[in-house]
Amino acid sequence: MDSTPPIPTKQRILAAAEELFAQHGFDGASLRQVTASAGVNLAAVNYHFGSKSQLIEEIFRHRLDDINGRRLLALHKIAGKPETVLEDVIAAYVRPAVELSGEGEGSVFMRVMARAYAEHDDTLRRFLSENYGHVMRQFVAEFGRLLPELGKEDLYWRIDLMTGALTHAMSGFGMIQRKSDIPERQHREKIVEQLLRFTASGLRHP
Amino acid sequence: MDSTPPIPTKQRILAAAEELFAQHGFDGASLRQVTASAGVNLAAVNYHFGSKSQLIEEIFRHRLDDINGRRLLALHKIAGKPETVLEDVIAAYVRPAVELSGEGEGSVFMRVMARAYAEHDDTLRRFLSENYGHVMRQFVAEFGRLLPELGKEDLYWRIDLMTGALTHAMSGFGMIQRKSDIPERQHREKIVEQLLRFTASGLRHP
């Protein structure tokens, strides 16, 4: 039985890279730091991933698959049902991102994401559109069902502004920061609550 | 008369740096590119600014002084008046940022700003708080006057979420992008209009 393969070099690189990238940024963390932290040789990154940017893309794919999978799961539980309210759909969109930000491994990914948004890279835009566009389309459809009086353009704008508020809240940069005497879990609930109230009113604007 | 000094090396560096940083990011643009574009020697940056990061800080100070100066001017015209409505205060906060993003020189600064937000650097946070905290406090006071039923914590949260929506809209990353047949100026008006409606409702949430 060829059980227990020695140690997965590739995954040790991934784990070390995600932590260091979130901490110091894509350019701030060097492959030398990453490979040293993972306890592997510098060139192992090129062997397993091809280049630094392909390593970054792999991290994105991993986390975004997770977030968007959870979003779709939550959406499918409520989509089309007569008792569903706007807040339910917002929660299905917002909660997976907030929750991931509170789980050990993924705790720092949303900061990576916020950083990447600001990079304004067309490659990333295409990547997101190609891989997760279908998720967005399903949310747009459900938002449209619950806000029938809203034109398509207004709807897109408001979902976009909601995403901005979410990303900003996740990036942890704003004035509001978790006070040291408040547990992490409670702070995340507060984020979801505040986002729900603010964006629900924003989306409903007549 | 010692008029017309040769050529201001320092300012040529500043102009070239702002353009290249906005285009390729702080790490993406090298001092070698900046100095080549400005037509000055590489070492001139270190002589005039001390380091790359101090050059970046100088650019921030310049643009933020501009934006916050305009914000205060707009706020002082309406603060405390009985006929002032919430939308006026939001506009005083939002419009200077949107307008600057449409002026030749500053056209790309808000992207630089969005990027910096995502960097999540405590140095930047302290810099903003020390230099522009008084502007924020005056806006908080006026928002508080018009939303008296809102607790202080809720008020801070919502202003923060508004800033997130603004920053995201400015970064130009979202789904909504200017269509090529719509003039830049008209697109900026649309941004202000959508932001006003969305955030006014969000702030007013009962």
Added chain:
DNA sequence: GTCTATAGGGCGATAGAC
């Protein structure tokens, strides 16, 4: 198939000549 050692070229910073 997996990994190591190493070389090439770009980067920011600085010392010291002018």
Added chain:
DNA sequence: GTCTATCGCCCTATAGAC
């Protein structure tokens, strides 16, 4: 005030060991 030369660190690519 400006420039050249140079140092140490970075990412990438690749030849070859295991």
